[in-house]
Amino acid sequence: MPRIYKRKTGRASTPLQDMDRAVKEVEKGKSIREVARQMNICRMTLKRYMEKKKIDGKEIRPGYERTGLANQVFDEHMEKELAEHIKALAAMFHGLSPMKCRELAFEYAQRNDISIPASWIREEKAGYDWFVAFKERCHLSCRTPEATSLGRATAFNRHNVGEFFDNLSKVMDRYNLLPHRIYNMDETGVTTVQTPKQIVTEKGKKQVGSVTSAERGELVTVACAVNATGNAIPPMFVFPRVRFKEQFLNGSPAGSVGHSTRSGWMNEEAFIIFMEHFIRQTNCSTNNPVLLILDNHESHISLKAVTTAKENGVVMLTLPPHTSHRLQPLDKTVYYPLKTFYNSAMDGWMRTNPSRTITIYEVPGLVNQAFMSAMTPRNITSGFRVTGIFPFNRDIFPDEDYAPSMLTDRPNPEEPSTSSATDLPGSSHEEPTHATGQEAGPDPTSPELNPEQPSSGLTGFAQLGYVSPEAILPLPARKARMKRKKIKSKIMTDTPEKMELERAQKEREDKMAEKEKKQNERQMKRALKKKNLTKFKKMNKTVVYSSSEESIMAIPLNDTTDNDKAGHDLEKTHNKEKKRGEKKKSSENKKRVIKPTKPKKKVVVSNSSEDSDISIPLNDTTDYDSSDVQNDDDDDDGDKDLSAGDFVIVNFAGKTKSYNYIGLVEKVDGADISAKFLRRSSKKSLDGKPIFTFKENDEGVIPREDVRKKLPTPKKLGGTARREQKFIFPCSIDKWDVM
Incomplete structure (x- = not known):
């Protein structure tokens, strides 16, 4: 048997109204044959209908009796309850997919001990044929839902909408506003890549393409404002550029203005320019105020914008958060046709210029074509009407529109709720009390349930153990509200709201000043710590000699014949320096810093007069080279003249230690040096010297004082070409521990 049966004949298809009319004519005294001929009804059908009505004494349905009820899985009552639960979930934006509906029907039948086909048990879900017939019987259909954020689903509730209409009525009564003084403002984004429309092509082709300007385009923001009489002011364009030029507006609607930001989005500075443009176009003043309805984006409610509006007679009323899809006239009826006409204009431009791509400089001209077609009085006035702004209608939205927000509704604490089950529009309340996850009641299998439960002649139906679909798949449960401040609809130009903005801005400025102060203190501490750490390291890692002790390094340790004389001179010199240090400040002694590069050894020099030995820490004499002592003085080479092309050793101080790097000077600018840095390679040359190479993007500006040594040309x-970027220095740099 086919899924959808098509009748072969017209028998038993007489409408019930025609049969009732025929019966009344017969009751008036006319014959059955005459009435049947006049109303084009079968004489025997009318006769049979009259006989049944006389016997039963109640209304009889003409035609064949329904025989399919005997083969249905669920009776009419259970199917109705299942359908109502599915509709309730869909109304709360938590609808079920076809597969989930079939699984719910299978579990619904099992939990109520209803006889089901073997295919249901095998697949663990209801059959597809049953699902198609179920949709037809219960007036259901499969739809692709529109993605709606949780914020929009829950924010559009009766409380928030009521506050908005309260503020709207207050403003309209206070200023006696006429429809031509009520404006709505909003932004939309247009890109340089269009959305292709449907085209006609060969049937059966797997993939069809259409040329677009690019894969991903640039976004240009268009800000529009319309009033309740159907008029629109010239738009404002925000381009994704650092500097705005007047030629950006070539081809735009007459009177348009423009601005530029790095991202192409509206910001506080751009909105101030729009407000000045809006004030010029509407000719508003404190004596001739206008109402501007807009969303509460941070760029719209800055203190400067509110001050500008209040000084020029613009009353700013903000929409509740996440409700613009319902309360914004431009979003409801204007921007969709605007985008449609804009895409059509882009398609035409691409066909006219097949070898060119659309840039942001063509966007104003394309928007101009769409603007004239979409900004019609019919579209604009429809937007104000369907949102209830003008004509004013606070009851424009039915209860079904608030169903998704019931997830966050809470009962009044002064009126304790007897049940937490959510009352949804269209839900059935004629059923017996069901045990759900949200209801307090007896156990679903208890015999004390309401005796007026659905009766059925189906085998296996457990009347006392009935389980409802809501008990199997409950409605979304309410959760605790987050404790944070909520934004609501406000009249931003009212004095209390303006004072609140001033207070908030002062708090932000104080917070930023405190943050900047702490940051400066941290930088000063970091610089002082770096200076002290460098000084501490030098004191711990160097050997300090006075100017008179420099002669010690010239003592030839391998000459044993002069040891006695050297020891005597050493002791004499040491005693003199000790006395001098007690009389003069240590700062008067010229210091010399020598960094030993090899392990220190103690060399004992004694004299012939058996004086006490003096231990002097010196470098290992086996590899002693007088040139090392001379090169150690090069730590101050940073004071020498530096020019572009010189190679230098630069010191970088870390948190716990400092590091040395080799840099190529690119530019010398007073006390700062721009350099490109090299890194030590893991490989070495044939003679064992380290190889250094440039690291990609390793450049920086360093203070001149961080330069430790100027190196010879490598x-x-x-x-x-690759080996040209590798360098070997002709001097020894091992003691510098270069990275």
Whole structure:
């Protein structure tokens, strides 16, 4: 048997109204044959209908009796309850997919001990044929839902909408506003890439393409304002550029203005420009005020914007958060046709200019074409009407529109609720009391339930153990509200709201000043810590000699014949320096810093007069090189003249230690040096010297005082372009521990 049966004949298809009319004519005294001929009804059908009505004494349905009820899985009452639960979930934006509906029907039948086909048990879900027939019987259909954020689903509730209409009525009564003084403002984004429309092509083709300007385009923001009489002011364009130029507006609607931001989005500065443009176009003043309805984006409610509006007679009324899809006239009836006409204009431009791409400079001209077609009085006035703004209608939205917000509704604490089950529009309340996750009641299998439960002749139906669909798949449960401040609809130009903005801005400025002060203190502490750490390291890692002790380094330790004389001179010199240090300040002694590069050894020098030995820490004499002592003085090479192209050793101080790097000077600017840095390679040259190479994007500006040594010009390995970037220095740099 086919899924949808098509009648072969017209028998038993007489409308019930025609049969009732025929019966009344017969009751007036006319014959059955005459009435049947006049109303084009079968004589025997009318006769049979009259006989049944006389016997039963009640209304009889003409035609064949329904025989399919005997083969249905659920009776009419259970199917109705299942359908109502599915509709309730869909109304709360938690609808079920076709697969979930079939699984729910299977569990619904099992929990109520209803006989089901073997295919249901095998697949653990209801059959597809049953699902199609179920949709037809219960007036259901499969739809692709529109993605709606949780914020929009819950914020559009009766309380928030009521506050908005309260503020709207207050403003309209206070200023006696006429429809041509009521404006709505909103932004929309247009890109340089259009959305292709449907095209006609060969049937059966798997993939169809259409040329677009690019894969991802640039966004240009268009800000529009319309009033309740159907008029619109010239739009404002916000371009994704750092600097705005007047030629950006070529081809735009007459009177348009423009601005530029880095992202192409509206910000506080751009909105101030729009407010000045809006004030010029509407010719408003404190004696001739206008109402501007807009969303509560942070760029719209800045203190400067509110002050500008109040000084020029613009009353700013904000919409509740996340409700613009319902309360914004531009969103409801204007921007969709605007985008449609804009896409059509882009398609036409691409066909006219097949070898060019659309840039932001063509956007104003394309918007101009769409603006004239979409900003019609019919579209604009329809937007104000369907949102209830003008004509004023606070009851424009039915109860079904508030169903998704019932997830966050709470009962009045002064009126304790007897049940937490959510009352939804269209839900059935004629059923017996069901045990759900949200209801307090007896157990679903208890025999003390309401005796007026659905009766059925179906085998296996447990009347006393009935389980409802809501008990199997409950409605979404309410959760605790988050304890945070909520934004609501406000009249921003009222004095209390303006004072609140001033207080909030002062708090932000104080907070930023405190933050900047703490940041400066941290930088000063960090600089002082770096200076002290560097000084501490030098004191711990160096050997300090006075100017008179420099002669010690010249003592030839390998000459044993002069040891006695050297020891005597050493002791004499040491005693003199000790006395001098007690009389003069240590700062008067010229210091010299020598960084030893090899492990220190104690060399004992004694004299012939058996004086006490003096232990002097010196470098290892086996590898002693007088050139090392001379090169150690090069720590102050940073004071020498530096120019572009010089190689230097630069010191970077970390948190716990400092590091040395080799840099190529690119520019010298007073006390600052721009350098490009090299890194030590893991490989070495044939003679064992380290190889240094440039690291990509390793550049920076350093203070001149961080330069430790100026190096001689290195030798390039050469040979290939890659080896040209590798250097070997002709001097020893091991003691610098260069990274």
